Amino acid sequence: xxxxxxxxxxSFLLTTVLVSGSFAQSYPAKxxxxxxxxxxxxxxxxLGRAMAQSLSASFGQSFVVENRxxxxxxxxxxxAAKSPPDGYTLVVGSGGPLTISPALFRDRGFDPVKQLDPIxxxxxxxxxxxxxxxxxxxxxxxVVSISKSGAEPLTMASAGSGSIxxxxxxxxxxxxxxxxxxxxxxxxxxxxxxxxARRVDLMFDAxxxxxxxxxxxxxxxxAVTSRKRSAQLPDTPTLEELGFSGFAxxxxxxxxxxxxxxxxxxxxxLNQELNRxxxxxxxxxxxxxxxxxxxxxEPERVTQLVSSELARWTRIIQxxxxxxx
Numbered sequence: 001x002x003x004x005x006x007x008x009x010x011s012f013l014l015t016t017v018l019v020s021g022s023f024a025q026s027y028p029a030k031x032x033x034x035x036x037x038x039x040x041x042x043x044x045x046x047l048g049r050a051m052a053q054s055l056s057a058s059f060g061q062s063f064v065v066e067n068r069x070x071x072x073x074x075x076x077x078x079x080a081a082k083s084p085p086d087g088y089t090l091v092v093g094s095g096g097p098l099t100i101s102p103a104l105f106r107d108r109g110f111d112p113v114k115q116l117d118p119i120x121x122x123x124x125x126x127x128x129x130x131x132x133x134x135x136x137x138x139x140x141x142x143v144v145s146i147s148k149s150g151a152e153p154l155t156m157a158s159a160g161s162g163s164i165x166x167x168x169x170x171x172x173x174x175x176x177x178x179x180x181x182x183x184x185x186x187x188x189x190x191x192x193x194x195x196x197a198r199r200v201d202l203m204f205d206a207x208x209x210x211x212x213x214x215x216x217x218x219x220x221x222x223a224v225t226s227r228k229r230s231a232q233l234p235d236t237p238t239l240e241e242l243g244f245s246g247f248a249x250x251x252x253x254x255x256x257x258x259x260x261x262x263x264x265x266x267x268x269x270l271n272q273e274l275n276r277x278x279x280x281x282x283x284x285x286x287x288x289x290x291x292x293x294x295x296x297x298e299p300e301r302v303t304q305l306v307s308s309e310l311a312r313w314t315r316i317i318q319x320x321x322x323x324x325x
Contacts, residue, residue: 037073048092073097085261099309118302147178
């Protein structure tokens, strides 16, 4: 009987492996839905469409982008997590929705590590420290000095309360012992309008969004948050260069995720195709135009990043006393 049981178990295991392998080889047999956590036109949307178009070309099957904005990106992440884990619903994740929103909206009980499988870390985009054109500060150290001088508190605009761009500003304040007056906006557009109009003093935002304003001289860049300088702003130092530690790995990164339990073979096929795409001249030129750095690597890179960043932003949110609005 024991021998028969072992034979049945081995046959079941072999059948499972063969079915899984067959499924991965035939995947995708129909269009794949790619959910995006923000509205069309933003950096996350643009990068999500770049991934979808690349996968469509690689597999000869449609990867259709569907924007599902709301609740700091949790609407799209939750929808993906509740979808069948068959590889036909994917979601474009980024730093804010995956590591800030779960901490800020704790009552929703969303856990990206437990509810989603990583596919690939796609890009990392620099964040730039910005100031109004006439602010009497040329470096972040100047800003800290002004802030500690006892003069009227500086104002910091952001794309929204609880956004990653807001939280980076809070992180800077906590690291340097200064306090600014936060002025939240409904998106980067209106925040930039007031920074250009000199109604606010400072702002942290993604470099691709800030570049047009910087090139026209309407605002100025004081530093970037990255390990190395931006090719678009070669004269602008990194915060790490200037002695502000803890900012080299802070950026607006993007990734592709799937519902928990998606077949590993499918995950790895998607991972391999996107890793290959990140080495093509067409994709590299596309990313370079946005000053987005290609990443790639094994899926586990995303899990490690999400886990460490979620812990960091939870501490910052609690220290700043932030609550979901």
